[in-house]
Amino acid sequence: MDTTITLPEGYSFVDLDDGAKSDMVELLRWSFPTALSHEGMLAVPMAPEAERSVGVRTCEDGRLVAMHASHPWERFPLPGATGQAAGLTEVAVHPEHRRRGLLNAMMRLHLSRCVKRGEVLSILTATEPTIYGRYGYGHAADSLALKLSRGAGLRSIEGSEAVKVRVLQLDRARHTSVINAVHQAAGAQGLLARPGWAGRTTEVLQAAELYEHHPLRGGREELRLMLAERDGEAVGYALFQRNAVWENWGDGGPASTVTVKECVAIDGAAAHALWSRLLDLDLTSKIEAWPVPVDDPLIGMLLNVTAALALCEEFLWVRLVDVPAALAARQYSSDIDVILEIRDALLPANQGQWRVRARAFSAEVSVEAVKSVEVSSADAGTNDARSTSERPADLSLDIRELGAAYLGGTSLAALAKAGLVQARSDEALLRTAAAFLWPIAPGCTWLF
Ligand SMILES: CC(C)(COP(=O)(O)OP(=O)(O)OC[C@H]1O[C@@H](n2cnc3c(N)ncnc32)[C@H](O)[C@@H]1OP(=O)(O)O)[C@@H](O)C(=O)NCCC(=O)NCCS
Structure with a gap:
């Protein structure tokens, strides 16, 4: 541990490993209120970034009261290139110990460790946009929250009809490799790759497990998978959930919402094939999607983009280390x-x-x-x-x-x-x- 970074009196830094998982879960439940029980969260596999988790314990009773972790991204997408970066995440301070300078100390430690590991950037998504500017992070990318009506029209895209779309129950064991392969192929497009679109290994499955847990689903069905294939090759996927239909029956009939967690395609035809299905699922009336990059292929295809009621939010924050x-x-x-x-x-x-x-x-x-x-x-x-x-x-x-x-x-x-x-x-x-x-x-x- 870097001894030059000092904490307020009464606290000490500690590296966290799998053995501290129960403490971490409890702290995260305090900092990010959730309907999940301690046991429910404990059952979710530890995310890989937890290997790089750092905690703050009280000297008095050893209680874990603050933590942060970071993704080790060796090939983070930059404009026209890739670089070594840290994806800062799980920044949490227990409400009883907030505003005592624990975040200040954790940020200094994080940045000094980035320097030692040779990471040229630190990147994060912020829960509250006013927190990280003071540490040298700049607001580098936005995301769209889209709200579409069922049947929203799309321009026709050549080749879309040749893409076969299957609708499946997401199965961690069976679908991880295909999802990751499409994600990687869509991200690895040389000069045309999207800067900031971090690669992912198993996080999608972590999220999937969380969403399958009822209290966090907010009345939605289990996570579903839409798989786009051309000539037997996977060329796109979407992760989505619909609201329970009977609980969402409106005066004018079924009014269920489709929540699109992610829609990834390696070309415009595959994106069109997926969105055409997502925009026309039976017994639904609305489609919500977030986070969508501001120039996502869908934006170019929509006949009426104004009707998509896009909300633009700050998303990626970048700090040059x-x-x-x-x-x-x-x-x-x-x-x-x-x-x-x-x-x-x-x-x-x-x-x-x-x-x-x-x-x-x-x-x-x-x-x-x-x-x-x-x-x-x-x-x-x-x-x-x-x-x-x-x-x-x-x-x-x-x-x-x-x-x-x-x-x-x-x-x-x-x-x-x-x-x-x-x-x-x-x-x-x-x-x-x-x-x-x-x-x-x-x-x-x-x-x-
Ligand atoms: C946000 C959080 C990490 C701050 O931790 P903390 O230990 O209270 O922060 P510190 O006492 O070190 O304060 C650091 C600085 O940030 C400011 N700050 C802290 N929380 C802030 C917030 N939510 N919004 C704006 N500024 C904030 C403090 O005023 C202080 O400013 P200063 O150094 O210029 O005086 C903590 O309140 C928390 O865990 N909140 C809930 C979970 C969360 O939002 N995590 C962030 C995920 S991105």
């Missing part, structure tokens, strides 16, 4: 040669000026620390390893704004208009903003 490594790991949408001046109060190694040079849509990216002419004269005589730049920084910004722009979904020019980024010139701002934006919107189809 290692600025030069992270900037070098992604690709850019246009040629770029820019000097960024970064402020980072929490991780000072990121502070200073970084020159980023890259060719459009190319893995050839170089990032070096520079000192501007003014700085170099002040530093004369020191052993500063940075090269000297002939020009001042083009953009000056906090690490939080860099995180917001990093996955390519937030414009640095928009942040400058909000007064959050300072630019040497309008041209430098527009050139840099254009290079950082990415043609595929960042997003993720599942909550972690």
Whole structure:
């Protein structure tokens, strides 16, 4: 355990393993109120990220009062590339011990461990959007919550009729590999891959088990699977549940809702085949889907997108842990040669000026620390390893704004208009903003 990170008096950090599961379950039930019983939650298999769980116990009686965990993502999707990232999750502090600085200490520990593990980014989804900006996380991607009416019209997509759709009871043992294979194939599309769409191993099954537990289902049926196949090959899937039909009989007849947990397809024809079925299930009247990426194929297919009553919510938050490594790991949408001046109060190694040079849509990216002419004269005589730049920084910004722009979904020019980024010139701002934006919107189809 890193001894340089101090907790408020009376608490100590501890690494958590499977043996602490009962304590973790109890803490999570306190922090995220649920209808699940202790035993009900205990029966759900431990998620893989729990291998990297860290807890805070009281010194007085050893009670577990805070925790966090993180997914070890070796190949997290970035614009045009992949990089090593941590997916922060299960951040919880017991209500009795909140607002004493336990989260502050856990965040410092998490970021210092990311640095040691060589993770260039930390990514999270936030329960409350006001929490994580103070730790340098920027709001990097949104998601849509869609509400569609049964029979909502779709444009026709060539090849859709050749896709066979089967409707099945989700069976962990039988369907894990096919779901994961489609998820992987849809995610691994080279330059066309969606930044932020984290890969998944068994989490979907963890979630499935939870949803099958009655109190959490809120009156919905067990999780169902729709499988799309072309020539015997799986090309898409959807996980969905319908409300109990008799309890949801309206004045005008059946009024059940279809909740679409996830709809993933490797091409437009497969997506069309799945959504056509989801939008027309008997005895239902509404279809709800979340989290849907803002440029999901469904959006392009809908005849009346306004009627989908989309609610746009912040979704992915990104924190650059290692600025030069992270900037070098992604690709850019246009040629770029820019000097960024970064402020980072929490991780000072990121502070200073970084020159980023890259060719459009190319893995050839170089990032070096520079000192501007003014700085170099002040530093004369020191052993500063940075090269000297002939020009001042083009953009000056906090690490939080860099995180917001990093996955390519937030414009640095928009942040400058909000007064959050300072630019040497309008041209430098527009050139840099254009290079950082990415043609595929960042997003993720599942909550972690
Ligand atoms: C949110 C939570 C983790 C905060 O933990 P905590 O130990 O009370 O936080 P700290 O005392 O370390 O406070 C850290 C800072 O965050 C702020 N903060 C804490 N909770 C906040 C919230 N819900 N909204 C906005 N700010 C919050 C504090 O004011 C403090 O700010 P400061 O350092 O600028 O003064 C805790 O209340 C909790 O577990 N809540 C329920 C579960 C949850 O929402 N988890 C987050 C999952 S993403």
